[in-house]
Amino acid sequence: MKETLLKWKESVTLFWQNRSKSQRGLFLGSVIIIILFIIGIAFFSSNTRFVPLYNNLTIQEVGQIKAELDTRGIPYELNNGGTSINVPEEQVESLLVDLAGMGLPNSGNIDYSFFSENTSWGITDNEFNIMKLDAMQTELANLIQSIEGINNAQVMINMPEEPVFVSDVTGEASASIVLNTQPGYQFQGNQVEALYHLVSKALPNLPSENIVIMNQYFEYFDRNSQTASGAQDAYTHQQTVKKDTERDIQRRLQQMLGTMVGMDNVIVSVTADIDFTQENRTEELVEPVDIENVEGIPVSLETIQESYTGDGATGGIGGTGDEDVTNYPAGDAGSGEYELDKETINYEYNRIRKEIVESPYKVRDLGIQVAIDNTRTTEGNNVEFLSGQEQNDVEQGVSSILSSIVGATIDADYGEVVPEDKISIVFQEFTEPPATVSASSPVIPLWMYIVGAVLLVAIIILIILLVRNRSSEEEIIEETVTESPVLEVPDLPQEEESEAVVRRKQLEKIAKEKPEEFAKLLRSWIGED
Numbered sequence: 001m002k003e004t005l006l007k008w009k010e011s012v013t014l015f016w017q018n019r020s021k022s023q024r025g026l027f028l029g030s031v032i033i034i035i036l037f038i039i040g041i042a043f044f045s046s047n048t049r050f051v052p053l054y055n056n057l058t059i060q061e062v063g064q065i066k067a068e069l070d071t072r073g074i075p076y077e078l079n080n081g082g083t084s085i086n087v088p089e090e091q092v093e094s095l096l097v098d099l100a101g102m103g104l105p106n107s108g109n110i111d112y113s114f115f116s117e118n119t120s121w122g123i124t125d126n127e128f129n130i131m132k133l134d135a136m137q138t139e140l141a142n143l144i145q146s147i148e149g150i151n152n153a154q155v156m157i158n159m160p161e162e163p164v165f166v167s168d169v170t171g172e173a174s175a176s177i178v179l180n181t182q183p184g185y186q187f188q189g190n191q192v193e194a195l196y197h198l199v200s201k202a203l204p205n206l207p208s209e210n211i212v213i214m215n216q217y218f219e220y221f222d223r224n225s226q227t228a229s230g231a232q233d234a235y236t237h238q239q240t241v242k243k244d245t246e247r248d249i250q251r252r253l254q255q256m257l258g259t260m261v262g263m264d265n266v267i268v269s270v271t272a273d274i275d276f277t278q279e280n281r282t283e284e285l286v287e288p289v290d291i292e293n294v295e296g297i298p299v300s301l302e303t304i305q306e307s308y309t310g311d312g313a314t315g316g317i318g319g320t321g322d323e324d325v326t327n328y329p330a331g332d333a334g335s336g337e338y339e340l341d342k343e344t345i346n347y348e349y350n351r352i353r354k355e356i357v358e359s360p361y362k363v364r365d366l367g368i369q370v371a372i373d374n375t376r377t378t379e380g381n382n383v384e385f386l387s388g389q390e391q392n393d394v395e396q397g398v399s400s401i402l403s404s405i406v407g408a409t410i411d412a413d414y415g416e417v418v419p420e421d422k423i424s425i426v427f428q429e430f431t432e433p434p435a436t437v438s439a440s441s442p443v444i445p446l447w448m449y450i451v452g453a454v455l456l457v458a459i460i461i462l463i464i465l466l467v468r469n470r471s472s473e474e475e476i477i478e479e480t481v482t483e484s485p486v487l488e489v490p491d492l493p494q495e496e497e498s499e500a501v502v503r504r505k506q507l508e509k510i511a512k513e514k515p516e517e518f519a520k521l522l523r524s525w526i527g528e529d
Contacts, residue, residue, distance in 0.1 A: 004192065009506060016465065022068070026458075027462060030455060030458050030459065030462070033451065034446070034459065035510070036457050037452055039450065042066055045381070049088065050077050050087060050088060050089070051077075051086060051087070051088075051089045051092055052079075052084055052085070052088035053065070053076075053085050053086060053087045053095060054085055054105060055080070055083070055084045056059040056083055056084070056151055057083050057084070057085065057105055058083075058150065059082060061104075061105035062078070062082055062083065062085060065099065065104055065105055066085070066107060068099065068102070068104060069087070070086075070447060074087060074088070074095070074208070075087070075088065075127040076092060102267040107468075108266070121420075128342070133157060133159060136153045136157060136203065137156065137469075138155075139156050140153075140155045140157070140175075140199065140202050140203070141154060141155045142181070142201065143198070144177065144195070144198075144199075146239055148193070149178050149181055149182050149185040149187065149435075150180070150181055151180045151181065151182060152180035152182065152184075153177060153178070153179050154177070155172065155175065155176075155177050155179045155307050156171060156173070156175065156176045156177075156204060157174075157175050158174045158176075159172075159173050159203075160172060161206070162174060163523075170205060170474070171205070172205055172206065172207060172208065172210055173203055173205050174205040174206070174210040174212075175199055175203065175206060175210065175211050175212070176210070176211075177199065177211070177212070177213045177214075178214060178215070178216065178217050179213065179214070179215045179221075180215070180225075181215045181216070187297055187312050188223060188240075189247070192213075192221045192222075193223055195213065195221070196208045196211055196213070196223050199211050199213075204419065208223065212266065221423050234276075238274065238276050241274060241276075241361055242272060242274050243364065244270065245272050245274065246272050247270075249270045249272070249366075249368075249405065253268045253270070253368065253370075253401075253405065254266070254268045256401060256436075257398060257401070259372065260394075260397065260398075261289045261372060261373075261394060262373075262428045263372075264430075265371070265372060265373040265430070266370065266371070266372050267371045268368070268369070268370055268463060269368070269369040269370075270366070270367070270368055271316045271366070271368075271369075271370075272363055272365070272366050272367075273362075273363070273364045273365035273366070273389075274358060274361045274362070274364065275361060275362045275364040275411075275414075277358075277362075278357070278358060278360050279356075279357075279358035280355075280356070280357050280358070280380045281356050281358075282353065282354065282355050282356070282384055282421055283353070283354040283356060284351070284352070284353050284354075285350075285351070285352040285353075285354065286349050286350065286351050287349065287350040288349055288350070289348075289349065289350060295347065295350050296347035296349040296350075297347050298346065298348075300344075300346040301341070301342035301343070301345050301346075302342075302343070302345075303344075304340065304341070304342035304343075304345045305340070305341050305342075306337070306338065306339065306340035306341075307338065307339045307340075308335075308337065308338035309337050309338075332515060338354075360495070361412070362411040362414075363409050363410050363411055364410070364414050365414075365422070366408065366409050366410050366423075367422055367423075368402050368405070368406065368420055368422060368423045368424070369423075369424045369426075370398060370402070370423070370424065370425045371426045371427075371428055371430075372394060372425065372427050372428075373396070373427075373428070373429065373430040374386045374391060374427040374428060374429060375429050375430070385429075386427070388414075389443045391427050393428075395425050395427075398425055399420075399423065399425065401418070402419065402422075402425075403419035403423070406419040406423060407419055442468040492507070
């Protein structure tokens with residue numbers, strides 16, 4: 001074995017000495033690159049992609065799943081403060097099925113299915129009432145959790161005791177609910193009212209006044225309080241109208257401008273000033289029936305005609321002349337003519353009575369702020385800024401849209417509107433949002449495949465060269481061995497020596513002439529010992 005290693009060492013040394021410096025550098029570089037490539041492949045292949053198995057779990061549920069995964073020896077990761085558990089992607093589907101078959105995750109709550117699965121004749125009324133109350137709380141919490149914007153819900157119900165006598169009045173139930181809402185989610189007034197109505201109808205004898213709902217931030221969700229006249233609370237109503245107006249304009253502008261410059265390249269902010277002054281007035285108008293001739297409809301007609309001819313005619317009514325004395329008979333006018341024509345027509349006109357209630361709110365002022373990203377990505381994923389001409393073109397298009405919306409929204413009763421004073425357009429480079437850490441499968445780049453192929457070809461070429469060099473060296477060694485004369489070891493002169501000396505010399509002779517047989521002989525001796 002030692003001689004074989006020595007031969008290999010000599011052949012490797014001879015091979016290395018016969019190589020030039022460039023060949024040695026190429027060989028060493030290839031070996032180093034191969035080692036690094038193997039290490040990289042091992043690293044990327046060992047990088048397992050973890051994906052969520054369950055989210056928004058309780059600590060008890062996470063503990064149950066964690067114990068089961070530890071038993072199976074499956075790696076996992078805990079995220080979101082221990083409420084989410086991630087496992088390798090290739091095992092997600094099988095784990096979901098297996099854990100569901102085992103009843104995990106099990107929150108420990110009792111629902112209505114408990115009664116069908118655990119029926120017993122030995123249960124008392126108190127035990128049944130407690131389990132029933134727990135089941136009602138769990139089912140109501142699950143019902144609330146199905147609403148958008150609510151991650152979790154905890155419900156506490158206080159049920160009144162059943163009266164002993166029929167004449168006794170049954171007490172009212174009450175409910176306290178704590179919601180774990182999504183960050184930033186805001187409930188509208190009608191949604192809160194619907195939530196109160198849902199809880200009130202889910203339990204018997206539970207009026208809406210006995211329900212208290214709050215979130216994890218100690219914010220109460222009060223119903224839209226009704227005053228004695230039935231009108232909604234003024235502040236809540238005004239804030240709702242203001243937010244709805246701003247949100248409606250903002251959504252329309254965001255959608256319109258996003259279509260022009262891209263949804264991720266524009267941000268719109270709207271601020272509205274609402275006038276909630278309400279005016280009630282009564283108008284009584286009289287208008288002609290015939291508007292063109294400004295005439296009404298004749299309803300009565302009175303015509304008087306008098307005429308007198310001959311001498312001694314009294315010239316009119318006594319005391320009515322310009323120079324007559326009042327109530328004194330006029331003088332004799334002598335011969336003359338008297339004629340009186342009188343016509344009276346009564347017209348009827350349109351009488352209109354209007355009781356006008358002005359709109360409860362008007363948009364008194366409006367401010368729109370628009371921020372536009374002034375960068376763009378080219379084909380080579382290079383970022384470049386918009387030129388001045390491009391920014392002017394975009395600004396003109398956006399300004400025309402904003403001006404029309406401002407002019408149509410602000411009420412004309414508040415004077416002339418100058419849209420340019422109500423809008424603001426800013427071009428600014430948007431900062432990239434913080435990258436979210438998401439589990440992604442390791443992807444080996446293309447250059448690593450190319451380098452691996454080149455290294456594989458280089459290794460094959462080096463192996464071929466090595467084999468050829470070894471074969472040529474073996475031929476040279478054989479030729480040199482066959483051509484060199486065999487030197488015979490002369491026998492030692494016969495001398496009278498001791499038996500031990502003779503044996504030692506014979507062994508030395510055998511070791512020099514036939515080392516392989518000598519080694520076999522030694523092994524046989526060692527085996528016999």
